[in-house]
Amino acid sequence: MPEEDVIVVGSGMAGLTAATFTARADLSTRVISAGEPILRRNAHLENYPGFPAGVNPRLLLDMTRDQAERNGVAFRDGRVERVTETDDGFAVHTADGERVRARYVVAASWSDLSYLADLPIDMISRGSKEFVDVDEFGRTAVDGLYAAGRLARQYHQAVIAAGHGATVAVTLLDDDDSPFYHDWVAPEGYFTGRDRDVPPGCEEIDEDERRRREDAAREALAEYVADPHPDEPTMHPSVAEE
Numbered sequence: 001m002p003e004e005d006v007i008v009v010g011s012g013m014a015g016l017t018a019a020t021f022t023a024r025a026d027l028s029t030r031v032i033s034a035g036e037p038i039l040r041r042n043a044h045l046e047n048y049p050g051f052p053a054g055v056n057p058r059l060l061l062d063m064t065r066d067q068a069e070r071n072g073v074a075f076r077d078g079r080v081e082r083v084t085e086t087d088d089g090f091a092v093h094t095a096d097g098e099r100v101r102a103r104y105v106v107a108a109s110w111s112d113l114s115y116l117a118d119l120p121i122d123m124i125s126r127g128s129k130e131f132v133d134v135d136e137f138g139r140t141a142v143d144g145l146y147a148a149g150r151l152a153r154q155y156h157q158a159v160i161a162a163g164h165g166a167t168v169a170v171t172l173l174d175d176d177d178s179p180f181y182h183d184w185v186a187p188e189g190y191f192t193g194r195d196r197d198v199p200p201g202c203e204e205i206d207e208d209e210r211r212r213r214e215d216a217a218r219e220a221l222a223e224y225v226a227d228p229h230p231d232e233p234t235m236h237p238s239v240a241e242e
Contacts, residue, residue, distance in 0.1 A: 004030045006172070007092045007102040009080045010109030012037035013158050014149025016064045016073075017165030018106050018172075023072040025173050025180045025201060027104075031068070032094065034079035037061055038110065038150075039158055041234045048159050057158070059229045064162075080115045083107075089144055103144060104172055107132060108165065110150035119145065124153060138168035139175075146172055185213075 005027035008019045015031055023029040039045075042057040069075070079095040089103040093115075107116060113123065113130055121140045122133035132147040134140055140147055148154075148168040149161040173180045179200035188206040191198045198204055205213070 002098075003101040004028045004074075005102065006030070006104045006106065007032060007090070007100060008106045008108055009033070009083075009092070009115070010037075010107070010149070010151075011061075011065065011075070012039055012108060012110065012149060012161060013061070013064060014151075014154075014161040014165035014168075015106065015108035016061075016068050017162045018108060018146075018148050018169040019073045019165075020064075020068045020071050021166055021169035021183060022104075022106075022172060023068065024183055025169075025178050027173075027176070027178070028074075029072070030074040030076060030100065030102075032076045032078055032080055032092065032100075033109070034077065034095075036234060040231070041236060042158075043233045045158060047157070056229045058231045058233075059224060060158070062229075063224055080109070082115050082118055083145075084118050085142070104146070104176070105144065106138075106146045106148055106165075106168060106172070107140075107151055108148040113151070121145065126153075137171040138164065139171065144175075 006022045006029040008015045008029065008031045011031050011033035019029045019031050039057045039061055044054050045057040045060060046054040048055055048060065080092055081095050082093040083105055084091045086101065089101060090105050092100045092102055092105065111129065119142050121142055124131045124133050131153040132140055132151055134147050134152045138146045138148055138152055146168045148165045150156055152164065154160050154164045182201055184202045186202060186204050188204050190204060192204060
């Protein structure tokens, strides 16, 4: 049975951001998802920081997924049917019969909660919706199981989902006692110039390396926005097709 440190269920902004942070902290991380993130239904995203005129939400999802892959996140298409506890974590069962062992699971799959039915967690009902009951950092009642984004009763905004995914991931790393301070690339000498060790999760780079990374980032962004995104918004399934 395959094994990962972290399984993230769901590939929206919360799941992708959580996966990026855990992978950058050297935890093997796999995202399993079926269907499409709800953000793909948005016609144009107007309130995500860093894009003064807005951004195509499908492009934002593609870029965020590519960022996760660049940092070592593995992806698998498939529907998660059950998550069960094991002696040392969890077994994640998919619809095609695969089981993947994981020390940690991050549920980020709004609005499907059915695969969590075997776990002793609390649910919160609001009208026709159900949410996972979590603490302020995304921990559930089961050690090692976290929930991120809308599934964890966060507001229905892409930036909030991304931020909560990061919060949950850093909480997971803190609970794991990983040598992780914060994800920060600092200029050369920022720590060592004050006779301090570079903290875990940080990196110092010299001016040549900074310019190289900046040039690579500009080139990548230019390539992403060179042409219109090929995909149109996905309509809500309740809207009847003519």
